Structure formats: C-alpha cells, structure tokens
Amino acid sequence: MDCTLFRRSAGLLAGAGALALAAGAADAASLVKDCGKDGKYVIGFSQANNAEPYRQHVNDELTAAAAKVPQFSLQIADGAGNVNTQTSQMDNFITQKVDLILISPFEAAPLTPVVARAVKAGIPVIELDRRSLGEPGKDYTAFIGGDNFKIAQEAGKYVAGTLLPDGGEVAVLEGLPSSTPAVERLNGFKDGVKANAKIEVVAEQAADWLPDKAQTAFAAMLQAHPNIKAVYASNDMMAAGARLAAKGAGKKDGDIKILGTDGLPGPAGGIRAVAEGEWSATFTYPTGGPEAIDMAKAILIDCAEKVPTVVTVATTAITPDNAKAMMGK
Template identity: 45%
Template sequence: MKPTPHRLVSSLALAALALATAGGCASKAPSAADRDDGRFIVGYSQSNNAEPYRAQTNLQLKHYLKAHPKIKLLPIADAKQNSATQVSQVQQFIQQRVDVLIVSPTEPAPLTAAVQQACQVRIPVIILDRTVNTDCHTAFIGGDNYEIGKKAGEAAVKELPDGGDVVELRGLLSNQPQIDRNKGFNDAIKANSKIKVIEAREAKWLKEAAVPIMQQWLSRHKKIDLVYAHNDPMALGAYLAARAQNRQGQLKIIGIDGLAIPDGGIRAVQQGQLATTFVYPTGAKEAVDTLAAIQQGKQVGKKQTLGTTQVTKENAKQLYQQYDMSGKAN
C-alpha cells in the first residue's frame, strides 16, 4: 500500500531521529570557536516565503543581523508550505552542523521529530512563530494567537452591536495559529448571541485562495455583515471579491498581521479597506537577540511571547512609521 504524505513525512523524520539518537547525545555541532573564521553559522527553514508576513520576517531578520557581523545566516530555505520539504531542509542544516537552527514550522507534527533530531546532537533550536510538539528546543518566539483571535472577536462585537452574520476565512487547518485564532475569536463573540458565523473555510493564508471563496459566499448570501480573516492577505482577498460586486460598503473586514508594507494591513486600514487589523510581530528582532545570547553563551528565555496592537484609523499612520522597514533593511 502506498504511504500517505503525512505518514511518509513522519517516517522520514522518525528515521532521521533514530539515526541521530544512535550517535548519542555526546555528539555536538562545532561552536563558533571551532571555525577558522570565528563565524557563528545559522540555518533557517521558513514555512513559505510567498506569504507577505514571512517575506517581511526574512527581511527584518537580515536587517537586525547587520549589527552582528560574526553571525552568518545561510540562504533562507523556503519550504513552500510543504512539510516533507521542510523536514528535509532541517535535516540538511543538521548535516551541515550549523551552530543554531531557526525553524518556522509549516505544521507542528511532521516537524517535531526533525527538531528533536537537532536537539539530540545539541544544536540549539529557535522555533519562530509556530509551535512543534516537543519541548526539546532552546527557545520559542511568537505571538499569543488565542489572545489575538480573542481581540479580533471583541472588535467584531463592537462593530456589530446589534448582531449580524459573519464569515470566517481560516488559515491552514493543521496550523496551531489557525486553531488558536479561530478559538479566540469564537469565544469572544459569545458576548453577543446575535452574532452568528454562517460560513467558515480554509483559505491556507493566501489572498488568491480567499478571493474565490468570498465570491461564492457573496453569491450565496444577500447579507454578510463582517468578514474575519486569520491574516491580512485573506482579508484583502475578501475585500477584492466584495469590491468586484460593489458590496465592499456593506460589510466590515477584520484581519491580522498589520505589516507596514504598501499592500499590508496597516495601509488597508488607513484606506478604509479593512475596519481593523492586529499587529502580529515577526519576532525577527527577538530571534536575533536570542542568537546573539546563544553565541555569547548566555541563558535565553525558553518561551518569549510577543504582544499585539490593534490598528485603527487613528493610530495607523504612527504604527506604519514605527514598523516600516523599507529604509532600514536594504
């Protein structure tokens, strides 16, 4: 019987873990001092460079690393939202014996054994943004997605004091941020029993996936009062679909990410395309600070939870200026 993709990923990861364990915990990746040039080598496997949030994370990471010339970031590996690819990337970085590994997991379960493999050979691992199903890592850096989802739900309650019909564009269903953002939102809207989620569907974090889904919903429902999208690209996909039917003025749209880029959520709030969004910090600065601490042999925070800020028309200009990296990261 041909193995399913999930079983294949798990088998690959578990086989790699068995090989690493057979080598024993005594083996260790070389430290910066073991290298001729003294550089501290970092490998980073990114979930999907095509997502604006992740592209911005990469940009910011490179910017903040400029202050640490002895920390060398290898070319960022793009998993393209494929867990099997990402497992292979992590294994390759382990074989290269990098000093530190950064992983932004596509899905938690398939990446767990690969992260444990790095842990077994004593390569420090920074988990950025999305969790894995093991504590065998050096640091987790990311936002509180349940809290952000809850704040989005509270915003929906304010937008719909008399109740209304809501549609929800969800991220990849196996992603923990999607699970938490969904739960937080739905818990918060219980404050108003007249608010009903009438449609919810996976759009995989992608604008191009959100547009046709929203088109279908608009065709099915004469009245949609609010769209809750788990990130800004999906929120903007919903806006484009509504605008094409001249219904953008009939509904409110809430997103998450709040990137300070021309086609990001902060500008969209300024321009009235979104009612509000929430800044979801990339964690790039904290990741670089953690890398520097590891390089210097210092203790680092095991769990570093990042805060959020709601973006409104009143504070959007100031937040854009605060988070804008366009003149800093080149």
C-alpha cells in the same frame, strides 16, 4: 479599545537584553558548549514559505538584526510551503553542523521529527511564529511568537463591541488548518465574538493563507449568507481576497467589516488598507526576528546557561483611529 494588546515583561537573557513572558527556562543541557565572544557562528533559518509577504517581512527583519552581530552568518532556506522540502533543508543544517537553527514549521506534525533530530545532534532550535508538536524547553530550546489565540480573541471582541454592537452575521476565513496559528486564530475569534450574544458565526472555511482561495471562499459565503456584516481573515492576504469577493458581490467598502491579521507595512499591506477605509481593522503580528537574534546572542556569544522557553511578542490593533499614524512607522 486600547490598541496595544500585549506588552513585554522584563525577562533577562544573560547579557542579551530583555525578552518577554518567559514560561520557564531551558536546561543548560540544551545550550551549546562551544560559545564565546571570539567565535564565528552559523545560524540556519528554515522559513515556511518565502512567497508569503509576511514571511518575507520576517526574513528582512532577521537579516537586519543578524547583520548587527559581526560573529553571525545567517543562512535562510525557503521551505516553499512544502514539508518535505523543509525537512530536507533542516537535515542539511544538521549535516552542516550549524551552530543554531531557527524554524517556522509550515505544518506542525510533519516537522516535529526533524526538530527532534536537530536537538539530538546538539543544535539549539528556536521555533519562530509557528510551533511543532513538541514542548519548548523540553523538545526544543524555545518558542518566539505572538499569542495567536489572544490576537484573534481581541479581533472578535472588537467586532462584538465596536463594529457590530447590534449584532449580525459574521464569517471567518481560516489559514492552513494544519498550522498552529490557523487553529488558534479561528478559535480565538469565535471566542471573542461571544461577548455579544446577538452575533452569529454563520460560515467558516480554510483558505490556506491565500488571497485567491479566500476570494473564492468568501464569494461562496456571500451567496449562501448575503447578510454577512463582517469577516475575520486570519491573515492580511486573505483579507485582501475577501475584499475582492465583496466588491464582486456589489458591496462598497464599509458595507462588510473586513478584519485582517499581520498589519504589514507598505502599499500592499494591511495598515494602508485600514488607513484608506478598505478594511475596518488589522492586528500587527511582529516577526520576532530581533528577539530571535537576541536569544542567539545569549546562547552563542554570552554562553547563557538558561534562556526563556517562551517569548511572546507584542501586537497592536490597527484601526481607523491610528492607521494613518502607523503608516509612517
């Protein structure tokens, strides 16, 4: 299997470099009037939940990218996994009249109205990783993130063709069902395993991205279906929880093929777990932070009249074939 699932297409961001897979262009009306190389600009980022390791990884990459632009000041607000908190923080950004807003909506529907208020106030809004219910280029400026359906679909195909060619029972641990990545990853995986008619999805349950909930859910799944041969977790934290449940059921590493999503670096990350044989695979989900800052530069510094409305960041499959090499990157 080709480990690189997606590559960026060449799409220019008016002096800010190449960005990928543009699905259209936002109207000039959605971009700022006050811009230029001599200005100083405040960017507000409403993060879904800093407590999640992936979210902290996003914050780190955004901070590093913004630090390279002297004109930018980045403010990160922690939504703490609460839509009311995140809504209030967004309203505060609007009141402060920040120059541009980034947001990763904790849940899609509840955050849609405040995104609309920001746009009505004339502030460009870039949604990062997670979407509201609006349409990029129309209801907000742009979306930057991975193709969650395709990431999970490739995970399903990897199970169907490589891990379980003879078929068997599999399970899925879904993220927070009210978030767009959770729904897309669930549906993508189930579509991917259809490539092998001998595979049966016997259990699926939401664990809200949390390892303890995943451990409890997968333990119950194994009691009901002791012959489960693989589990797809919609993020790395839930994959870690699934492994603990498997251990609790007397399984050794490799008895159940565990797949995660995020591919985080570091000692607690998915790359190490695959490299050391704890999991069978994980799929990196790049933060989109550098791309978001590039787009902010195009809007605020280069005075771009158009930007791509959708930018799809690349992902890589982390398998035993490349995990050790990826650990040092």
